[in-house]
Amino acid sequence: MFPDSPLITFEREGSRVRAWINPSTSPFTAERDHRYGYLTTPLRQRGLEVTVEYGLSDYIVHAELPDGSSLIISPAQESPADPELGEPPESWTVTRHRPPAAYEVVYDSEPDGPDARHGGNVRTLLAAVDERLDQLGMPPRRKQERSADELAAGTVLYRAGFVPAVAFGGEQYYRLPSAMTDPAEQQLVVTRAFDSVQAEGFNIICDPALLDPSLPLARTHEMSLGDRLGHLAHAIQAATHTSEVVVPLSELTAPGDGVLQRVVEILDTTAEWWEEFGGKADYRYANRLRLVAEELNSYAVELQAMRGNLADRHAAHPGKARTPADGASPPAPSPSRVSAALASSPSAGQRTVPAGVPVEPSARTALLPARPSSSPGR
Numbered sequence: 239m240f241p242d243s244p245l246i247t248f249e250r251e252g253s254r255v256r257a258w259i260n261p262s263t264s265p266f267t268a269e270r271d272h273r274y275g276y277l278t279t280p281l282r283q284r285g286l287e288v289t290v291e292y293g294l295s296d297y298i299v300h301a302e303l304p305d306g307s308s309l310i311i312s313p314a315q316e317s318p319a320d321p322e323l324g325e326p327p328e329s330w331t332v333t334r335h336r337p338p339a340a341y342e343v344v345y346d347s348e349p350d351g352p353d354a355r356h357g358g359n360v361r362t363l364l365a366a367v368d369e370r371l372d373q374l375g376m377p378p379r380r381k382q383e384r385s386a387d388e389l390a391a392g393t394v395l396y397r398a399g400f401v402p403a404v405a406f407g408g409e410q411y412y413r414l415p416s417a418m419t420d421p422a423e424q425q426l427v428v429t430r431a432f433d434s435v436q437a438e439g440f441n442i443i444c445d446p447a448l449l450d451p452s453l454p455l456a457r458t459h460e461m462s463l464g465d466r467l468g469h470l471a472h473a474i475q476a477a478t479h480t481s482e483v484v485v486p487l488s489e490l491t492a493p494g495d496g497v498l499q500r501v502v503e504i505l506d507t508t509a510e511w512w513e514e515f516g517g518k519a520d521y522r523y524a525n526r527l528r529l530v531a532e533e534l535n536s537y538a539v540e541l542q543a544m545r546g547n548l549a550d551r552h553a554a555h556p557g558k559a560r561t562p563a564d565g566a567s568p569p570a571p572s573p574s575r576v577s578a579a580l581a582s583s584p585s586a587g588q589r590t591v592p593a594g595v596p597v598e599p600s601a602r603t604a605l606l607p608a609r610p611s612s613s614p615g616r
Contacts, residue, residue, distance in 0.1 A: 244388045245276055246395070246435050248428055249359060253419050255428060255448065257400055257412040258361065259391050274299055276443075277311060283379040284371060296327075300552040303374065309367065313358075314348065327358045332367055337486055344370045391440050395464070398431035441528040467497065478558035479548040484549045491542045498538040505531035 243469050245260040248586040277299050298557035313327030327488045332345035342421040345366040347353040356362040368551055392412065396402065400412035406601045428448045433455055436442060470486035477483045490497045532611075593599075 241539065241559065243566050244391050245441045247276060247360065247362070248432065248442070248448055249575055249613070250445060250448060251361075254416075255414045255424050256361075256403075257395050259388050259395075259411070276360055277364070280379065281367070284368075284376055299591065303334075303376075305374070307334055309344065309370075311363070311367070329354070329357055330360075330363045332363065332370075334370070341556065343464055387440075390438070391435060392433050394438055394440075395431055398434050399427045400431060404496075422450075424448070426453065452586075479554050480548050480551050484545060487541075487545050487548070491538060491545045493542065496538070498534065498541065500534045502531045502538065505534070 242491055247258045248257055249258070249259065254401075258276075260279060268409070274297065278290065281288045281299070281301050289300050290297050291300055292298075293312055296313050298313070301309040309331050312331050312333075312385065314329040314331075316556055317537070329347040329351070330345060331343070331348060331351070334342040334344055335588065336342070338572060345353055345363055347356045347363070349360070353366070371379075392402065392410075395412040398415070402410065403413050404410055414427060418424060418427070428444070431452045431455075432442060432449060434446055470489060473486050474483050483589055488496070495498065509524040509527035509531070512527065514520075
C-alpha cells in the first residue's frame with residue numbers, strides 16, 4: 239500500500255452500500271494522525287487546528303475552536319476493533335470542552351447513546367460535527383479539486399459497478415445500484431471492488447461483513463481500453479510530422495471497425511437490448527441512444543474527411559523538431575506499432591511506487607484491513 243494514497247471507505251447504511259474517497263495525506267501526516275485522516279482532513283478543511291492524542295485505550299482526535307473551546311472525537315474505548323488494522327470503531331463520542339470544566343455532548347453512538355443506531359458510521363459523525371460547527375459560526379469547508387489519485391480511485395469504483403452520486407451538501411461518493419438489494423450480490427460487487435482498489439494500491443476501510451472471502455482473488459490486472467487509447471494521444475502529442483498523426487487517428491476513424499464505428503455499434507446494440515424491457519421510459523432511453531449513435535456516426539464521417547485532409551498535407555509540424563538531418567519527413571509508424579500501443583501490458587494498471595516505499599510481498603496485504611481469508615494460504 240502507498241501511505242500517501244487516498245483512503246476508500248466501504249460502508250453499509252440500511253440496505254445501501256456506499257464507497258467514499260477521502261483525500262490523500264502525506265506519509266508524515268498519516269503517521270501523525272494514526273490512521274484518522276478521514277476525520278482530521280475534513281476538520282482541517284474547516285480551518286481547525288487538529289491533533290491526535292492517546293486516550294484511555296486508543297487514539298482520540300482533538301480540534302481547537304477559535305473561542306477557546308475544543309472538540310474531542312473519541313472511538314469506543316476498550317473496543318474489540320483493532321485500530322492498527324484499520325478496523326472501523328463500533329461507535330463514536332464527540333464532546334465539546336469549555337474550560338474549566340464544562341462539557342457538551344455533540345454526538346454519541348455508544349450502545350446506550352442517542353445516536354446508537356449509527357454505530358461506527360463516520361459520515362453521520364462528520365455530519366453532526368459539521369452541523370455544530372455551523373451553529374458556532376465556523377467558516378464552511380474549503381472545496382478542493384480532487385487529485386489525480388482520487389479521480390483514479392473513482393474510476394476503479396465506477397468500473398467495478400458502483401454509481402457516482404452526490405450527498406446533501408455536495409460531497410461526492412459512490413454507491414451500489416439502487417435496485418441491488420440482495421446481500422449476496424452486494425458482497426460480490428463490493429469484494430470485486432475491494433480487490434480492484436487494493437490492487438491499485440489504495441488504502442481501504444471496509445466492514446468485513448460486506449466481503450465474501452470465498453471468492454477467488456483476481457491476480458491479474460489488464461489495462462483498460464481507455465488507457466490503451468490514451469497511448470494514441472501520447473503518440474500524437476510527441477509527433478513531429480503529419481504522417482505520425484494519421485496512423486493513430488486512423489484507429490479512431492477507420493470505416494467499419496474503427497473505434498468510433500464500434501462505439502456507434504455498441505450504442506445501437508444497447509438501444510435494442512434496453513427497448514426489450516417494454517416500459518415507456520425504456521423506449522425513451524432506447525430512442526435517445528439511437529439519436530446519440532446517429533450524431534456520433536455523422537461526426538465519425540466528418541472526422542474521416544479531416545483525417546484525409548491531414549494525410550494529404552504530409553508535412554512536418556512547424557513547432558516540432560525534425561528528426562532526419564536532411565529535412566525529409568520521418569517514416570510513418572507501422573500498424574504493428576499502433577497495435578502494440580493498444581495491447582495490454584503484463585504490468586498494466588500497476589501504480590508507480592514512490593522512491594523509498596517498499597514493495598509489499600503480497601497483493602492482498604493492505605495498510606488497512608486486508609480482505610479476510612477463508613482458506614489457508616490466501
